[in-house]
Amino acid sequence: MTKRVRTGVTGLDEMLHGGFLEGAAVLVQGAAGTGKTTLGLQFLYTGIVEEGEPGLLITFEEFPSSLLRDAQEHGWDLRALEETNKLRILFTSPSILLSSLQSPDSPLNDTILRWGIRRVVLDSVDHFQRISHDPVALREIYTTVLNALKREEITSLLTREVSGTRLQSQHDKLAYVVDTILMMHYVEVNSAIERALLILKARGSAHAQGIHKYEIKPGGIFVTERFEGLQGLLTGMPSRMPPR
């Protein structure tokens, strides 16, 4: 039986029937501000502090100093974890990451092997489009990155910014190469914005089918109850379901 990798997010691990499958590539997509990076930080922090699994955060745009500060707001002292070689926050660009992953003797591969990195967060995959917009080339890039991580049986979480309600389409090459897709979404309910989370795909694993509410507050992300009695949630403006 494949080991489950807990995210540490209350409610989400239950939706995932215990967590991600070990070695899975997980895509977390949602609009800006939905909490994709926070989920990634929580995933890493849980891995290090509760499971003893060293982690690597690769960021292409957000400065590590900002991430450390944001994490501190949740009570996660990532700086201390960096100082004790349990967490590495790598700030680089997509082309450099790609060449590092392809070079067996690169410092990045050395860190992955020497530290025994078990969890990786890549924030965000949108930046690979700085290398190419060609869908075929992009699929090759995604495959290269994911294979490099899977080779070490690392469970990876990739974030992607998606506006609106994009689900899977035949043009979405990344959706085909990842094992699991989580979607984080804003929903307007009764003139207020709520947050919704669903598991769109979990290859080889049973998972909850419902769309659940979640909150971001000190301590991280908390997934709560399922939305009930509403339809059209993924449009962002649901309506009451008609009585049967």
Next chain:
Amino acid sequence: MPSHNTLLSDIMEEMDPDVLVFIKEHISSFTRWDVIRFLHENPNTEDTAENLARFVGRAPHVIAGEAREMAEEGILRAETASGHTIYRLTTDAQMRQLIADLVEAARDRTFRMKLVYHILRAGGR
């Protein structure tokens, strides 16, 4: 009342001697100061001079020259991969400690004034 110059030179003399030597030998421009401060705050940055320029808001050709020199001086490490020169902060613990001491000291306004004075006097930009 002491003159402005006298006051500043007095303050320079009050600096930690190691930090003072580091400043005199390596901080010859505001560009260098920006790069060093950025890499201290984001110590696991690995990128090209062009991208470092983007992060610190400086012209790429200026950063390219400074990064090359700082690598020669041991502040940065330079490696070539796939035709790119990739820069990262030195792993030398002593050098990193000097940089940390400098950044910490520069949180003080008076110290920053001294640093600005030193860079201007060195003709740095």
